[in-house]
Structure formats: C-alpha cells, structure tokens
Amino acid sequence: MLEMKVLKMEDTVKVLKMKDVIETIEEVYRAQSAGASAIYPLITEEFVPGSAEMDIKSGWLKDAGIYGLKSVSWFEQNEKVGLPALLGTILIFDAKTGAPVGLLDGSHITGIRTGAAGAIGAKLLAREDAKNLLIVGAGHVATFQAAATLLSFPGLEKVMVYDGLDYDNADRFAKNLRGTLAADFGMENVKAEFTAVKDIAEAVGQSDIIITVTPSREPIIKKEWVKPGTHFSCIGSDMAGKEEIDPQIFAGAKVFVDDIEQCINVGEIEIPIKKGIMNRENISGIIGDIITGKVSGRENNEQITVFDATGTALLDLLTGMLAIKEAEKQGLGQIIEL
Template identity: 35%
Template sequence: MSVNNINKGVTVVSEEVCQQIMGRSESFTAVENVFAAMAKNTAYNFPVIREAIGHEDALYGFKSGFDRDGMVLGLKSGGYWPGNVKKDLTNHQSTVILFDPDTGKLKSLVGGNYLTAVRTAASSAVSIAHLARKDAKVLGMVGAGHQSTFQLRAAVEQRNFEKIVAWNIDPDKLDNLADICAELSLPFESVTREELGAQADVIITITSAFEPLLNVDWIKPGTHIACMGTDTKGKQEVDANLLKKATVFTDELAQSITIGEAQHAVIQGLIKEADITPIGEVINGTKPGRSSADEITLFDGTGVGLQDLAVASAAADLAEAKGQASYINF
C-alpha cells in the first residue's frame, strides 16, 4: 500500500463501479494469473467456512487466501439468501475485504456480487482457452440461470463459435441466452441434452443439479466440458463415468475431490486425485493440456477464494487509476 493510499484511507469500490470498470478481459487475466500462482504454490486458499445460519434459510461463509505473486491477501464474506428475489435483491450476496500483506492493515472493501459472476465466467473461459480444440465451432450451454449469461459472453470470446445450442429444465428461461446470441449474430437453438452432446464441441454446465444431466455416451470425441455448477458436497452435473473417460483438470485439487464434480468419480473409485491436473500447471507449461483432437477434456471449476481476491484487487486498482474509488477513514 502506497503512502498516498494510506493517507486517503481505505479504498471502497461499489457494485456499480465494479460493473463499470471490470470487464471480461481484466477478469480473465486476473483468474489466469492466480491459477498459475496456485500451481507454483505461491498462492494459497485457506479452509472454507460455510454454515446455515438458521435464519431466512441463508447459507453464510468465508473464502480467504494469500497470493504471494500478486501480493493480495483477504477474504470474500457472504452467502446465499433464497428469499432475496422477493425483495428485488440478488440471492447471492458478498463483499471482498482486502488487507495489506505487509502490515495487515485494512486496504479495500469491494462489492462481490458482480465480481463473483465475472470471475466464475473467467474460470471456464480460461479452461476453454487452454483446453478446447482450436477449431471448436459449436458451444453447448446446460443451464440458463443468472450466471449462464456471463458464461456465454466469456466463452464466445475464446473460439470462433458458429452456433450456440442450449438446454434448460425450464425451456422458457433460454430466452436470456437467445437474446445474447441475437445481439452477437450467432445462431441459437434449444435442443435436448442428447442433441446438445452430439453437436457441441465445447459444453458449459452451470446448474445447481444434484444428479447427472449429461450421460457419458452423449459426449462426442474431442469435446471440452467445463463443469461450473458443482461446488457443494452432493451436487452433480455429469455422469461420473465421463470423468473416467475424460482427461480431468481443475482449479484446486482439494475442492475438486471433496465438493467439486470429481467427488462422485473419486468416491466410486473411477478416478484418483492423481488423475486430476490443476489447470495452473497447463498455464505454466509444466503439465500438458489437450494431447489430441479426439481427447475429451473436462474442467472441474469448483470456485476458489483466490479468484475473488484476484478480481477484487484488479477492480480496486482500476477504480483508483480511473478516479472512481471512494475512501473512508478506518
């Protein structure tokens, strides 16, 4: 923290400012860099705390960590309030709190709702950039919730997709994705899950499912799949046998095998922790990514606190540089 910033006080970056200054490119770079640092063991996620608070059916918790390369220390505090939709509020509520690693002094308060969406989308985009076939033409979307629109926009910037196919349990909600495709002049089609697997070269699953939505037999050779919805014990989006058939990558091994998509394949003895590669290893060039055009690759995106800290730190720096940050004495 510079002397100038200490004199100004604690940096505050609102949700509105985050939406104005933090784009997909900045989020992609922040997430890619922190994945690389994690693979070098120069960035560490601390144990996650997540509890039901016994009020409003809310889940509340903390994700925290330290990135020595980026000199970012802090936590994301927040959770899920299912009744917020009736109050015209986002169900997911969070704030990122950053500290000066040199002194422990409070450094920044950053709105975390929008940043959670863009960092999750950046994670799948990083996986597409490093693992999908270069000639991928069809993108498949499984799920059409709030997060899916961020996923779609980030994904289409990674390959020259010529068509988007999508499935959702409630087909009417696919209009959100169809509207974005119309805006981007991309053909869009609502399909069955079997048809999606037959057509898509890249698939993003972004649901809250507790049972497999995609069967291993539906996935064609050469597909890249980014499983982005499974972040809790018991959740599942794809057939566990798909992880046995695919080459599996993840953001963090510990979460992948306990709360991520890989938990079911590990429990069933289909794969072991050693079969999963941190994507940071691919980014750093220490482990291979895709090895052939026919190989199925799967990214288990569990979501880690360091992603939140990375994008929040980038947002705080941008807000200060653009004169859009606020300051408080603390």
C-alpha cells in the first residue's frame, strides 16, 4: 500500500512562507548549477488557440531525491463555469523508489515560487544600493514579486506599478499592496512607498530594478528610457512570441537565464536571439552559476543586467516538498492510499 500526501490550495497558502520559498528556490538554482538536476522537455498543447492551453513540465532534483511534474492549464472561458482560468497540479515522486509522495494544487505554489525567482535574480544581479523598483504588470503574480523583492531589499524606498492596459488596476494594486503584504505575507512596517505610474518612460528612468510580469507580445519598455545600472527580471515571457522589453536592451547587457534551452525557445531572450541582437554565447550562464561562483554577476555599477526566468518544474517540486514537510509538522493536508 502506497501512501501519499495531498495538499489543496488553502493548505499550500497556510504552510509556505516567502522567506523559506526564497531559500528553496536558491537551493534549486544551486543544484542546477552543480549539475545535480535534470529538466525534461516541455510538453505543450493548445486545445483552442489563444484561449485554452496546457503544459507539462517535469524534472529531477538529485540531492533532494525527488522527481515529478507540474501540469498547468489556462482555459480563458473557465469563469463561466465557476473555475479559475489558471489551474495547476503538482505530482512528486521519490527518486529512490518511484513511489508517489505528494499531489498538490499548483496555483499558489506557482505564484510564490515565481515571486521568489524574480527577487533572487534581483538579489544576485541588481545594484546593492537599489532604491526604486518598478513592477510592470499588476496581476496576481505581481503581488508575489513585490513581496519577495521587498524581503530581499528591505532598503527599497519606492515601488512603482505600471499596467499598460488599465491604470486604475495599477492604482488599486498600489493602494492595496501595503495591506496585502501585511495580511498575506506578515510583512508589517514596510517603509517603501507604493505608487501606480502612468508615464512608463519616466518610471523606467527612475528605476534600479524592473520586474516584468505581463503576458505581453510587444515590448513595453524602450531601451532609451533605461538608466545605466538597471537590473531586469523578466518573468512574463514563457511562450514563443511573448516579449516584454526592447530586444535592444540585450545588446551589451549581462544576461542570465533559468534554463538555457527553454529560455531560447520561449523566454525573453527568444526574440533578441532570433533578431541577431544577441546569441547563445552572450548568455553568461544559468542564474545558479552566480551562487556557485562559476560566473561573476554584475561587474560594475553601470552595467545593465537581465535575468530571464521561464520557470521550471524544479521550482515547483522543491517548493512542493517544502510545503509537504511543513504540512506534516502542522498536521495539515490529507493522506491518501494508492
């Protein structure tokens, strides 16, 4: 008889703390750089082009002794049947026996691990004296980006939020952010100011760290607006054709990725490479190479740095295991027999 743990979304919300997730994602990036992981080919399907799709990401973390997968789907019409458009399911196996270990709802885990990833890119590549953060996109994932980046840069003075399609949405987001950080992340007394911005050019010119989290297929940020020393964590681009920043920004920038093949195929670097603005050799490494000391990060205060994060199953699997271990401590979740 096999026993496995099931965690529903509410359980994952209760047990995962952003600080621990950031450490977990750093551990994933370190393992990748050390060659202690495998990422398998991405499986994708468009059931209805543009409105219903799914992907299956899978991988193996050798030291953690787990392998598994996350299936994520996006069905635009789901609201009509009372379901979220975005759904995710994580399945974790023991790499010593092949036995299933856990089944978890993947929606909260996807958000929190993605927030941690963006912040780690900034922590490893932005100027240490960064004062101003710009978040491009004001959706659900943007909250996690704000929380993780503020935890990693407690000295931030200003967080600007831009929504190119709907200023009011950015305004609501900025107004609610202090309350959300306190309620959802236990982050009281954040000293930064939160403001929605209308003038993206001006906001970019003031920013030390820019995190992009939109589904855009057109660059939102132009190169001429960017001040020297800016760091970009590009999160939104995860499918061929998506792009959020001017491909010219990559010319001369120091660029790291979370997975070389996946980023070349579907990440923010896809289009600059297709346009010949950069090539594979201009990728300085995977982000974990900075953690393991294989490659240096930022070289000076003027350099533009970019972290292109498309997301891998490794992030979901180790965050999922963290949730399972924490749920065991707290007596949460359900045990099923297979």
